[in-house]
Amino acid sequence: MPAPDVSIPTNVTHPVVGHVNLMVDTFLANVDSDDLRPLVRRLLSSGLPGIAKTFGEVARGYYSSKGEECKPNYESLFRRGEQGAVVPTEDFNEALIHGRSLYGIGMGLAALEVLAFIVSATVGIRWREGDKLYGALVVLDSDITQAIQSCKEEKESGRIVDQTRMRKVVENLRSVLKESSEEVRSWDGAFPFDKAASSVQYWKI
Structure with a gap:
């Protein structure tokens, strides 16, 4: 079957067809x-x-x-491993991939909502420095800092229209990071979100 004629008029700067052959x-x-x-x-x-x-x-x-505000399942992000330690699940990995997909295309604000949700899910969980969960959370820390940069660029480009929503997302991120830091300090653990906490602390909205 031949491909349809997709000739483009000279007075437009974008393709006029909405399909591929x-x-x-x-x-x-x-x-x-x-x-x-x-x-x-x-x-x-x-x-x-x-x-x-x-x-x-x-x-x-x-x-x-698709709905950028979709959140991962709170209860399925972590599970108890065979040795008794808490480990990240496949849902954790998928939530992380979803966040990366968002900030990778310039939707940093939506990505921060997803990544902050993962941080909030760690409250009540303990880990040891160097174990599998701690390593995964350190990776999450890096993703949050990249999402923050993406969100700054999104704001500078004028794509964020709802400033109230942005302030709520950033304040929520600050809140969950602070809650995590205080809890980890209470059981003398290793805080995995140092870079994210530093980045959001000096972020002026």
Whole structure:
């Protein structure tokens, strides 16, 4: 089946079709994700005018339509391992991936909501420095700092319209980090969110 005519009028600067041709769609439906990732990276680094910006806009629109405020399941982020220690679950990893996907396309504010939720879920849990859970939380700490930077850029670009929501998200992040710090101090543990706590402390909204 031939591809449809996708000629673009000279008076517009963006494609007027909202679909891909049959062969490309067949490829997208069957290609392995490990092969698709490098192809997308090559496309975005090709230097085609506006392609990276357009990709970001499309990605943000897609995630917004899915509901960016979806939260991970509170009770399933951690479980008791065979040795008795608490360990992160697959749901923890998926929540982390979701947060990374958001801040990676410039939706830092939405990412902070997800990542702060994970931090709040650690309240009441204990760990030892160097164990699996502690390592996962140190990684989470780095993700929060990157999401903060993404959120700052999102604000500077003018994409954050609801300033009240932003203040609530940031204040909630400060609150859950403070609660975690105080609790960890109470049982003389290793606080894994030092970088995030420092970043949010000096963040002027």
